[in-house]
Amino acid sequence: DTEVTQTPKHLVMGMTNKKSLKCEQHMGHRAMYWYKQKAKKPPELMFVYSYEKLSINESVPSRFSPECPNSSLLNLHLHALQPEDSALYLCASREIAGSSYEQYFGPGTRLTVT
């Protein structure tokens, strides 16, 4: 299984809502990532988890709260978002040991904040 799955595929939420994005992989990868991607832009790193511990937070506003419940799951909790947070949210994973730096991306959650 070389797949990263993400749910939901699409999400529309109001600025006062609380929602969560979910990501799952069963490749045994011990690094997991959240990226935000705006249209016609490259993925922009938000968070990195290594061995289920948060290792990088790229100065992301606190209205985004990541969580790594176990080595296969990664969540992104959303609260009080702004319309400018509308974007494609991508999860990715990679193996830490070994010589490959390949990241496997999920299909993304397309988020619209109204």
Add this chain to the structure above:
Amino acid sequence: GQQVMQIPQYQHVQEGEDFTTYCNSSTTLSNIQWYKQRPGGHPVFLIQLVKSGEVKKQKRLTFQFGEAKKNSSLHITATQTTDVGTYFCAGNNPAGNTPLVFGKGTRLSVIA
């Protein structure tokens, strides 16, 4: 901080023409990766280059890593409509377990 520049931003070609995108880093890289993102899709890993001067081929795609490990290129021979998408290079800094830095991408459109 580390920056990865990528040109051109857009490229429109006739089917059958060749295409090249170039990537240049402000610092020496430990490795460089190339990803392809189809319209409406997500980035998909194409290849990783690690060694200075490395050249790798995948069918019509040729990837090069510069001698100084600061630049890279992707060349597609005889483009097809299935090549449409945005091609991103992404580099890793040698200093520790640093995250990937993506170039801005080159969007390729192929006219049949």
